[in-house]
Each structure stands twice: as C-alpha cells, then as structure tokens.
Amino acid sequence: MSTSRLRTPQSGGPGSLARALALPVAVLLAGAGCVATVVSLERVQLPEARLVLEEPGPEPGTAQGPAEQEPAVPDPSAPDPSTPDPGPEEEPPAGEAEPDPQSVPPESYDGASTVFDTFLVEVETAYTDTTVTDGMGSSAVAPSGSEFHVYRLDVTNQGSEPAVFDSHGTIGVTTDGLEYANDIDAEIVVAWDYFWDEINPGESVTTHILFLVPTGTEFAEVHIGGRSLLEPR
Numbered sequence: 001m002s003t004s005r006l007r008t009p010q011s012g013g014p015g016s017l018a019r020a021l022a023l024p025v026a027v028l029l030a031g032a033g034c035v036a037t038v039v040s041l042e043r044v045q046l047p048e049a050r051l052v053l054e055e056p057g058p059e060p061g062t063a064q065g066p067a068e069q070e071p072a073v074p075d076p077s078a079p080d081p082s083t084p085d086p087g088p089e090e091e092p093p094a095g096e097a098e099p100d101p102q103s104v105p106p107e108s109y110d111g112a113s114t115v116f117d118t119f120l121v122e123v124e125t126a127y128t129d130t131t132v133t134d135g136m137g138s139s140a141v142a143p144s145g146s147e148f149h150v151y152r153l154d155v156t157n158q159g160s161e162p163a164v165f166d167s168h169g170t171i172g173v174t175t176d177g178l179e180y181a182n183d184i185d186a187e188i189v190v191a192w193d194y195f196w197d198e199i200n201p202g203e204s205v206t207t208h209i210l211f212l213v214p215t216g217t218e219f220a221e222v223h224i225g226g227r228s229l230l231e232p233r
Contacts, residue, residue: 104175104218106149108232116228118159119199123230124152124206132190132210140186142212148186149211149219154204162198165207169226172211172219180217186210 109126128147133139142148149172155165170182190208199205209224222230 104220104232109151112230112233114224114228114230116224118157118163119165120156120158121224122154124154126151132186134190138189140189145215146212147215149213151209153207153209155207156204157199157201160201162200164198167209170209171223171226173221175218175220180211180213183210183212
C-alpha cells in the first residue's frame, strides 16, 4: 500500500514578489490620475452666468408715455382759481357820513291807536316840553338837558264793565334801541282828577302818558302797559 504526502506551497517565489509590488504601483498611478484631473479642471474656463431682470413692457393697445407723477397736494392758503375776485371794497366818498336812523318826531304819533285790554287808545296829540301842568297850579319841571315827551290820549272803555286805565309798565323804545319807563309822577300832575277813576262802558276820557328823557330823544315805538304796541303813523 502506497502512502502520498501533502505538500505545502512554498512562499517567496518570483510571482509573490511581483504581486506585492503591483498594489502600491496601482495606488500611486490612481493618485497621479486624480491630480492630473484636478489640474485640468482648474484650467478650463467656465461660462459666466448672468441674471437679467426685464421690466414689463406696456400692455397691448396701450400707448407708452412718460412716467406718471403723483398728484400735487393743493395749498390751502392759495386762492381758489374758480372763485371770482370780489374786487376792492367800495368805500363811501370822503366826507359823506352814513345816513342817520329815520327821524321820528313826537307829532308822528298824532292819530295813532292801539287796543289795551278793554280800552281803545287813540293819540290826540304828542309833543315835547320842559314843563307840564294841570292848569290849576300843579306842575313838573324837567331837569337841565332833559324834556318830557307828552302823549295826550283819548281812552274809550269798549268792555261791558267799568274799568281803570292803568298806564303802569308802559315802555318807550328809542330809535337807538334804548328803553325808558313812563314817568307816573308827571302823569299824576297832569291827570290827577281822573287818573285812578273807573271808566264806564262806552265812556271816553282824556288822559296822558309822559316820558322824561334826554333832550333830542325820539321814540320808535311805545308799549302801553308793556303789552300793547303803539307805533307812529
């Protein structure tokens, strides 16, 4: 019976040495190839990329004109061109004064009338004086610079019962807008005999209303008892 022996391969031959040297050479060559590639890429000029923004053009059918401007804010202090110029104010000629209020002399009340309560009051005559008297020795004198406005009245009771004509509260309004109350003391001097007497229905008497005012005063209206208006004719 024959016996075969296993042989162990021997190392260190020429083939093993060649394989051992081949691996480092391959690595070296691969590295050299990468370096050459990088150098080539650095020498290649890449095209420049530019971003161009284009403004939108006018819409079709729209005329292209100059750029629009913001509307101007109007100046409030500037004159309105739509308002006509009023022109210079007219002044009265030199030396010409404004007209005075309409003159109302006492006699303007002659014949004037009004209704006061149940009485018809008619002015018989009106005048001014510095002294009034009852004709029997009693009198009243106006101070300096003043005068009496005297209204001589016909008073008729139109009611159905006796009544007293009371002038208390009568006011005279001047052409300047001032108000004066009637002077009852002066009225008593002139009409003492029937001042407080009752007037029967249908009966007429003569009495007075007086005002003590500065000289030259004129009355535009009189309110008998403060209620009934008496105006000049």
